[in-house]
Amino acid sequence: MLIIGTKIFFWGSEATAEMMRCGTCGTLAHFIQKTGMRFLVFFFIIPTIPLSGKMHVLECPQCKTRYARK
Ligand SMILES: [Zn+2]
Incomplete structure (x- = not known):
């Protein structure tokens, strides 16, 4: 499992x-x-260890598409 x-x-x-x-x-x-x-999670719900640094995204309020911000 x-x-x-x-x-x-x-x-x-x-x-x-x-x-x-x-x-x-x-x-x-x-x-x-x-x-x-991005976090490592157990049982898909409990965030434990951060695997990456912070990332910034911009989300469209209309269709919720996310764009990575440079
Ligand atoms: Zn959109």
């Missing part, structure tokens, strides 16, 4: 200062900035 896996958790809900156009749905809107980290 596989009880260990990895999962990326995201948090944060700050709106971007500038309007951006979504490449997926074409919406022009203030995207939502989120911070995420």
Whole structure:
């Protein structure tokens, strides 16, 4: 039975200062900035060990597509 896996958790809900156009749905809107980290999880629910540094993504408020921020 596989009880260990990895999962990326995201948090944060700050709106971007500038309007951006979504490449997926074409919406022009203030995207939502989120911070995420990949964790090693047991039973798929309990985050234990962070496996990566923080990553920043921008999420489209319309279709929820996430874009990595450089
Ligand atoms: Zn979109």
